[in-house]
Amino acid sequence: MSTTFTIDTSTSRANPTPAPMKRLTVPAIQRRKGQEPLVMLTAYTVRMAQLLDPHCDLLLVGDSLGQVIYGLPSTLAVTLDMMCAHGAAVVRGSYHAVVVIDMPFGTYEPSPEQAFVSAARIMAETGAAAVKMEGGEAMAPTVAFLTARGIPVMGHIGLTPQAVNALGGYGARGRSNAEHAKIIGDARAIADAGAFAIVAEGVIEPLAKAIVAEVSCPVIGIGASADCDGQVLVTEDMLGMFERTARFVKKFDDLAGRISAAVETYAADVRSRTFPGPEQTYQPKD
């Protein structure tokens, strides 16, 4: 594991790209509640980060990379090594957005101390500005512990995919009064513990509205209605690059279809010896 230690990501050797604008900060994101909606997308690679960065306030290196990049059945097998490698690439490919890195399942739940060690490694090896962790009331002491020690934390409540086995699937949350009350309590606990923002995933619209009204930090929705203070999607989902997607995904393009068409043309050109043509062929100097 190579350790790329970056302090100022806009001028470090890890990110030699000149910085035409100053990177957004966590406090600037915090102040955005009630202002213009926050724009967040996932990124796992340097090139995607470069393409998304000018348009986004936040880039999330999500543990969804388990499914999207590694073909795993869930996010449960994602490791700190994976998050650090992809996180460092995304920081190198961005100069404007706040980069947030998902803490993998098993690396933060046992204790605030273990969470700090895991988060500190992520911060040191990637140069990201914040970590994200799933969970409600039970994780509030951990959110407070990290926040008090200089690591900004984004919460993630509602449909928390690392708890898929306990939840019994990826269905929408908050349809019963008990579940509604539990998730509101989770939002309040995580916000009171100092989370700078909270992702609310897969919650019914009235619950999303109630969460937004309940906390003073920005609530970033995914499958959580237009009432949130911002939106996030998995980039491959919204680009039409990932085959099985939730109802909350809107496909803004069909990249899978466009890639298939381009590769079909390439294959035909190779087989017909149309490619490479004269422009792609070296000749001796005269």
Ligand SMILES: Nc1nc(=O)c2c([nH]1)NC[C@@H]1CN(c3ccc(C(=O)N[C@@H](CCC(=O)O)C(=O)O)cc3)CN21
């Ligand atoms: N590519 C991708 N996109 C995501 O949004 C995502 C990941 N991966 N991996 C981690 C989690 C898993 N997520 C998921 C996965 C599946 C559904 C889904 O299929 N939902 C169904 C309802 C399922 C049910 O009712 O049981 C839907 O139709 O919306 C939702 C969120 C969200 N996250």
Ligand SMILES: CC(C)C(=O)C(=O)O
């Ligand atoms: C879907 C977002 C919120 C996420 O946690 C991820 O990409 O892992």
Ligand SMILES: [Mg+2]
């Ligand atoms: Mg995640």
